[in-house]
Structures are given as C-alpha cells and as structure tokens.
Amino acid sequence: MAKDGSSMILPSLMSEALKWAHKNSLWPMPFGTSCCGIEIMSTLSSTYDLSRFGAEVVRFSPRQADLLIVGGTITTKMAPVLRTIYEQILEPKWVISMGACASSGNGIFDTYSVLMGIDEIIPVDVYVPGCPPIPEGLIHAILHLQKVIDKNLERKPAVRPTQEDAMNAMTYSKCAQAKLQKSATIVTEDGLAQSKTTPDWKS
Amino acid sequence: MEQSEFVQRQAIATARIHDKYSEDRQLIMDAMNEPILWSTSATDAFNLMKQLQSDELLNFDYLTDITAYDNVDGQDGPKRFVVVYQLFSTKTQTRLRIKLAIDPMETPESLTPLWPGANWLEREVYDMFGVKFKGHPNLRRILMDERFTGFPLRKEYPLKQREQFPDNVPLHLGSHPLAKEERSDEKYLHDFYNPNVLLNIGPAHPAMHGTLRIMCRLNGETIEDAACEIGYLHRGMEKLGENKTYHQWIVYTDRMNYCSALNNNIAYCMTVENLMGISITERCMWVRMILMELSRIIDHIICVAINALDMGAMTVFWLMYYWREEAYTMIESLCGMRLTTTATRVGGMAYDLPEDFIPRLKKFVKEFPSCLVEIHGLLTGNRIWIDRTKNVGKLSKEDALKFSITGPCLRASGIDLDLRRDRPYYAYHQVKFDVVVGSHGDVFERYLVRMEEMRQSVRIIEQCIQRLPGGPIWVDDPRVRIPEKIDVYTKMEVLIHHFKIFMEGINVPPGELYNAVEGPNGELGFYILSKGGPKAWRMRVKAPSFMLFQSFEHSVVGDKIPDAIANLGSLNIIAGELDR
Numbered sequence: 001m002a003k004d005g006s007s008m009i010l011p012s013l014m015s016e017a018l019k020w021a022h023k024n025s026l027w028p029m030p031f032g033t034s035c036c037g038i039e040i041m042s043t044l045s046s047t048y049d050l051s052r053f054g055a056e057v058v059r060f061s062p063r064q065a066d067l068l069i070v071g072g073t074i075t076t077k078m079a080p081v082l083r084t085i086y087e088q089i090l091e092p093k094w095v096i097s098m099g100a101c102a103s104s105g106n107g108i109f110d111t112y113s114v115l116m117g118i119d120e121i122i123p124v125d126v127y128v129p130g131c132p133p134i135p136e137g138l139i140h141a142i143l144h145l146q147k148v149i150d151k152n153l154e155r156k157p158a159v160r161p162t163q164e165d166a167m168n169a170m171t172y173s174k175c176a177q178a179k180l181q182k183s184a185t186i187v188t189e190d191g192l193a194q195s196k197t198t199p200d201w202k203s
Numbered sequence: 204m205e206q207s208e209f210v211q212r213q214a215i216a217t218a219r220i221h222d223k224y225s226e227d228r229q230l231i232m233d234a235m236n237e238p239i240l241w242s243t244s245a246t247d248a249f250n251l252m253k254q255l256q257s258d259e260l261l262n263f264d265y266l267t268d269i270t271a272y273d274n275v276d277g278q279d280g281p282k283r284f285v286v287v288y289q290l291f292s293t294k295t296q297t298r299l300r301i302k303l304a305i306d307p308m309e310t311p312e313s314l315t316p317l318w319p320g321a322n323w324l325e326r327e328v329y330d331m332f333g334v335k336f337k338g339h340p341n342l343r344r345i346l347m348d349e350r351f352t353g354f355p356l357r358k359e360y361p362l363k364q365r366e367q368f369p370d371n372v373p374l375h376l377g378s379h380p381l382a383k384e385e386r387s388d389e390k391y392l393h394d395f396y397n398p399n400v401l402l403n404i405g406p407a408h409p410a411m412h413g414t415l416r417i418m419c420r421l422n423g424e425t426i427e428d429a430a431c432e433i434g435y436l437h438r439g440m441e442k443l444g445e446n447k448t449y450h451q452w453i454v455y456t457d458r459m460n461y462c463s464a465l466n467n468n469i470a471y472c473m474t475v476e477n478l479m480g481i482s483i484t485e486r487c488m489w490v491r492m493i494l495m496e497l498s499r500i501i502d503h504i505i506c507v508a509i510n511a512l513d514m515g516a517m518t519v520f521w522l523m524y525y526w527r528e529e530a531y532t533m534i535e536s537l538c539g540m541r542l543t544t545t546a547t548r549v550g551g552m553a554y555d556l557p558e559d560f561i562p563r564l565k566k567f568v569k570e571f572p573s574c575l576v577e578i579h580g581l582l583t584g585n586r587i588w589i590d591r592t593k594n595v596g597k598l599s600k601e602d603a604l605k606f607s608i609t610g611p612c613l614r615a616s617g618i619d620l621d622l623r624r625d626r627p628y629y630a631y632h633q634v635k636f637d638v639v640v641g642s643h644g645d646v647f648e649r650y651l652v653r654m655e656e657m658r659q660s661v662r663i664i665e666q667c668i669q670r671l672p673g674g675p676i677w678v679d680d681p682r683v684r685i686p687e688k689i690d691v692y693t694k695m696e697v698l699i700h701h702f703k704i705f706m707e708g709i710n711v712p713p714g715e716l717y718n719a720v721e722g723p724n725g726e727l728g729f730y731i732l733s734k735g736g737p738k739a740w741r742m743r744v745k746a747p748s749f750m751l752f753q754s755f756e757h758s759v760v761g762d763k764i765p766d767a768i769a770n771l772g773s774l775n776i777i778a779g780e781l782d783r
C-alpha cells in the first residue's frame with residue numbers, strides 16, 4: 001500500500017507483465033547490409049531457429065518492429081538512412097549492434113567512406129563481437145537483451161578512448177596513473193565500493 | 204579444352220594483333236603472356252576498339268572491364284592517368300588489354316555507343332579518378348555521394364578523409380536529382396491515375412538485399428523507367444588494396460562476396476601467384492578446386508532460396524538452408540570461420556584439410572542431390588512459380604553481350620561461356636562437367652541453370668575426391684612459404700623469415716596481370732599492377748555483380764513491380780562485391 005492509501009499492486013503487476021511481454025516477443029527488424037545479414041538469416045533459419053526465444057517475427061517495416069538488429073558495415077552514405085529508420089521505430093525500442101563493422105567500423109575498414117560504428121549516430125543496447133558473429137552470438141545477444149529489459153537496466157553510451165588516452169596509455173604519463181587509480185575502484189559482491197591499491201608497475 | 208590448345212589460340216590472336224593493329228602502337232606482354240596495346244590518343248582508343256569489335260577473326264565483342272590507375276610517379280609516360288580497357292572475345296576466348304594515357308583535362312571518348320555496359324564502368328572511373336568521358340550520357344558519381352568532393356583513388360587522397368552528409372541521396376531517375384516540384388511526394392503520389400508515379404524501393408527494403416536501391420517511374424503497376432543507386436556499401440576496398448600488403452588484403456576478399464568467400468580467396472591468391480610465377484602444389488590445386496565448387500554450391504543455394512523467399516516460397520528457404528549449414532560446418536572445421544574464411548595464403552593454404560573433412564564431404568555430395576530433387580518437386584512444376592518467373596526479366600543474347608553480364612545469367616541468356624572450360628585454370632580440364640546453357644534468359648531459366656550447376660559442382664567434387672593426391676599443401680618457395688610454427692619457436696633463421704613475411708610482406712616483382720575465375724556469380728577478376736615491393740600500386744576487382752545490376756536497370760523496364768523483385772533475386776547481386 002502506498003502512503004495515500006491507493007493500491008500499487010496493479011500498476012506494478014502491469015509493468016511486470018509488460019516487461020515480460022516485451023522481452024519474450026521482440027519483433028526484430030534486421031538491417032543487414034553485408035556478411036552479418038547472412039548470419040542473421042542463418043539465425044532465423046531452420047538450424048538455429050530464433051523463434052525459440054520469441055524473436056522470429058521479422059518485420060521489415062520499422063513502424064512494426066521494436067528491435068533493430070544492425071548487422072554489417074554502415075557507410076557514410078548509408079548513415080542517414082539508418083538514422084531515419086531508427087527514428088521511425090516506436091518506443092520502446094532496442095538496438096543490437098551485430099558484428100565488428102556495426103560496433104566499431106571493424107578496424108580493417110578504416111577508410112574514407114565507412115562510419116566508425118553505429119553508436120556515432122544511434123544509441124546501442126547490446127554489442128555483439130565477431131566478424132561476423134556466429135548465430136549463437138546473436139542468440140546470446142538477444143538473451144542478454146531480455147535480461148536488460150527484465151532488470152530495467154539503463155542504456156549506457158559506449159565510451160571510446162580518445163587519441164590522448166591512447167597516447168597516455170602507451171607512455172604511462174601522470175595522467176594515465178591518475179586514471180588508473182580512479183578506475184581501480186571496484187565494486188564487491190555485497191555492493192560496497194572498495195578502493196584497490198595503486199598497481200605497482202615500477203617493480 | 205586442353206591448356207596447350209588455349210595457349211595456341213592466344214598466340215594466334217596475339218600475332219593477328221601484332222600484324223594488324225600495332226603499327227604505330229606499342230604492343231607489350233604482361234606476366235601471363237597476354238597482350239597489352241597502348242593506344243596513341245583518346246580518339247585512337249575509340250576507333251581501335253570499334254575495329255576490334257568488328258574484326259571477324261579476333262571478334263573482341265565483350266567488354267570485361269574499364270578501369271584506370273594513377274600514373275603520378277611518371278613510370279608510364281608524362282601523363283597523369285592511364286585508362287585500362289579489358290576486352291574479351293567470346294569466339295576465341297582470348298583477352299586484350301588496351302591502355303590509354305591521359306591528362307586530367309583530357310576527355311577520352313565514351314564507349315557507350317559500342318557497349319552500353321560501359322556506362323557504369325566509366326562512371327566509376329570518373330567517381331574514383333575524376334576522368335571525364337566525352338559523349339557519356341550520364342556522367343555522375345556512382346559509388347560516392349553526389350556531394351562528395353575529391354577523387355578517392357587518386358594517390359594524393361588520404362585514406363581516412365571522410366565526409367558525412369545529413370540526408371540520403373534524393374530520389375532521381377538516372378541523369379540527375381529531380382527538382383523538388385518534380386518529386387513524387389508533393390505532386391504525383393496522391394494522384395492515383397497519374398501515369399508518372401515515382402516509386403523508391405530500398406536501400407532498406409527486404410527484397411533489396413540490404414543496400415540496393417531502385418527508383419522507378421510507374422504507369423499503373425508497370426515500370427516505365429528505372430534507375431539504380433548503388434554505393435551504400437562502398438568500403439574503399441581498392442584503396443585499401445594499395446595500402447595493405449598482399450597478405451593483409453586476403454581478409455578483404457572474404458568480405459566482397461561473402462556468400463562464397465572461399466572462391467574470392469582462391470581467385471585472389473591465384474592472381475598473386477601467377478604474378479610471382481609460382482605454381483602451387485598438386486594437392487593444393489585439387490583442394491582449392493573442391494573448395495571452389497563447394498562455395499559455388501552454397502552461393503547458388505542462397506540465390507535460389509532467397510529468390511524463392513522473396514516470392515513467398517518459404518519452405519525452399521528452410522530446406523536449402525539446412526544444407527548450407529552443413530557446408531558451413533565443414534568450412535568451419537577447415538579454417539575456423541563460417542563466412543569470412545581467409546583460408547588461402549599466397550602459395551598454399553592456411554591449413555590442410557582436417558582429417559574428417561573428406562568423409563564429411565563424401566556424405567555431403569552423396570546426400571545433397573536429394574535436396575535438389577526436392578526443390579525441383581517444389582518449384583519447377585509449380586504453377587505459381589512458373590507464372591511468377593517465366594518470361595520475366597528477359598535478357599536476350601545481344602543484350603547480355605552489350606551489358607557484359609557474366610556467369611549463370613549469361614549462360615541462361617544462351618551464350619555458351621564458362622571460364623572453367625574455356626580458359627582452364629588449375630585442373631578443370633581434367634575433370635568432366637557440363638556447361639549449362641539456357642535460351643531465353645528469363646528468371647525461370649536462371650533458376651534452372653543454377654540448379655543444374657549445383658549438380659555439376661557435385662559431380663566435379665566427386666571427381667576431385669577420387670583424384671585428390673597426397674603431398675605437401677605448401678609450395679616450396681622461400682619467397683612466400685610461411686614457416687611451420689614449431690620451427691619458428693626453435694630456429695633463429697626461421698623466426699627471422701617469419702618476421703619478414705609478416706612485418707614487411709612478400710615482395711612481388713614489377714608487372715601486371717588480369718586473372719579471372721568463374722565465380723558463382725560470374726567472372727570474378729583481379730587486376731593487379733605491381734611496381735615491386737609488398738604493396739600493389741593498383742588493385743582492381745572486376746566484380747560480376749556490378750555488370751549484372753547495370754543490366755537490371757534495363758531488363759526491368761516494362762515489367763510489373765513484383766516481377767522486378769523476382770528479377771533482382773535471380774541475378775544474385777551481392778552488395779559487398781557490387782560496391783566493394
């Protein structure tokens with residue numbers, strides 16, 4: 001019972017039911033531009049059978065889908081199209097970035113026409129590593145996304161190391177030491193923050 | 204055809220070129236002893252090709268490729284660019300390369316009056332190098348955005364200089380973006396009886412395979428005019444080819460035609476080996492033939508399955524994908540990856556066949572034909588399938604030659620051309636197989652040709668298994684041989700050798716070569732121009748999908764929209780190799 005006397009049972013049950021419904025009936029829209037598109041097809045087809053996890057209703061219209069699976073290289077020419085499609089999906093919506101190209105531009109395609117990861121233009125919930133990821137990888141991502149939906153986890157933007165960070169990491173400058181000390185704060189299992197001692201790299 | 208017979212044919216053609224066409228032009232030979240003819244001026248090149256096209260003996264009636272390279276170092280004369288034309292004769296199966304040196308301000312004549320298929324090729328040269336062609340009907344950028352500045356394949360263009368645009372390329376019909384009042388959304392779309400409804404399909408449309416885009420003008424449901432926009436997956440592979448070593452570039456070949464990556468690996472390594480004059484071992488040759496035919500099967504599976512899926516026949520997709528998974532599992536056991544294999548190295552293979560590969564392959568070739576019988580039962584006599592595919596997307600023999608289409612689609616149009624038989628490489632002249640030829644060139648025949656080619660591939664694999672010899676998989680050539688890991692860890696010299704191969708790359712002698720194989724989609728060729736050292740000066744990929752998609756613009760006119768979907772599926776256009 002809430003303080004004003006009204007019952008909170010129904011709304012909380014409703015939200016739980018909604019979450020349950022969302023996570024078990026994700027309607028994906030595959031945005032497969034290259035190799036990953038073929039693996040998306042494999043995942044949907046007979047051997048792997050994505051319908052076991054309730055995500056088999058593939059919708060090619062963004063207005064009917066709630067999960068966008070971006071698989072494949074996104075070029076600078078394609079970027080506005082992807083952005084438009086993301087905006088057309090109704091809330092609540094989730095995004096899986098499948099494969100190295102969609103997640104980071106793949107490293108090997110660092111050229112004049114390739115976007116370095118879709119998170120430069122749209123937010124991403126789950127990243128799947130691999131080039132291309134095997135179908136089990138995509139299934140794992142969808143199972144992970146179900147957990148994300150279930151636990152109401154916040155979507156965190158990916159933090160990429162800047163050029164400066166990379167340089168500092170290589171030279172072990174003071175700045176890097178300070179950052180290392182900061183990042184050494186770990187969370188133990190009982191939820192208490194604990195500060196770890198500075199790693200001693202001089203010895 | 205025996206290889207000696209082919210060499211003889213090539214010699215006769217070269218002699219004829221030498222006698223008739225090389226009076227004031229320079230005739231030289233490339234690394235595989237194929238003729239290169241330097242034309243003297245921009246008009247001369249056009250006239251030369253016109254003569255060659257109608258020469259009754261040479262009969263160079265097929266334009267394979269147009270490309271260019273940057274001559275900034277001045278090795279090929281004082282002019283800045285060299286335009287390269289690849290010609291092929293369907294009569295004698297010989298090749299001829301014509302080169303033309305030009306300055307940036309010069310305009311060579313467009314070849315579109317001779318071969319309409321030159322249209323896109325010339326647009327690509329313009330897009331990448333800024334060479335303008337005189338008399339070209341529609342000289343716009345093709346792979347890059349219209350608003351892009353700079354020409355990426357010029358040597359001074361930085362590899363990583365990006366430009367981003369806020370919106371997609373607007374709707375247009377071929378020549379140039381339409382003015383706003385002409386666009387469908389404002390004026391035409393709500394007018395049901397208007398004979399000029401503009402329709403955009405793609406790039407994110409389920410039947411457009413991810414990245415293809417067609418814009419058409421409709422009268423009712425009939426397509427009256429169509430234009431394709433490509434380049435949504437242009438990743439700068441050719442620029443990367445100039446910036447990576449020969450070994451590093453193998454991984455990029457996987458990602459071109461990702462439905463049959465093994466074929467690309469092998470075709471590329473074969474080109475580099477031919478350029479270096481390496482002949483691989485007997486076992487390696489037969490293993491590569493097995494892998495090429497296996498990848499042809501899985502590529503055709505995806506084409507037929509997706510073509511049927513686009514038209515609503517889902518069962519075919521489920522049935523055929525089972526076999527594709529079987530093939531994937533085998534490939535995974537070979538090299539650790541399902542799609543992007545990187546299985547070959549220059550001079551050998553990354554790994555020899557695993558122990559259980561051949562038994563599994565035997566089981567596969569024994570059981571897979573039952574799947575074909577099943578699909579024939581589902582589709583070939585099916586009234587709906589026949590209605591949807593017969594007389595749809597027709598390409599006549601003449602059109603097929605004009606647009607330089609290749610592979611199963613060319614054979615479906617009635618032209619009996621298969622590089623495996625006509626320009627034999629590896630041991631294809633030692634195995635028995637039939638070349639499947641159609642007569643109409645419609646979607647139904649393309650489907651039948653693919654189905655029969657799968658059966659022929661099974662036949663080739665059976666023969667390969669029987670004749671597979673033992674022995675080493677690696678050629679014993681210190682220039683390319685990657686040392687065994689056990690020796691790398693124990694011997695100093697081998698460690699240094701290993702280090703040099705991977706850190707510096709293999710040293711390819713100066714020279715140039717165009718080498719093509721019969722890929723699942725058609726002629727897949729690599730044109731490598733080396734000026735010595737571990738990196739290529741120009742790495743050109745002649746992708747079959749490029750020419751196929753160009754012909755689509757024309758074969759789709761007059762059909763209905765659902766026919767366009769059936770037509771596109773039957774061409775098997777793979778975006779990765781279309782845009783590179």
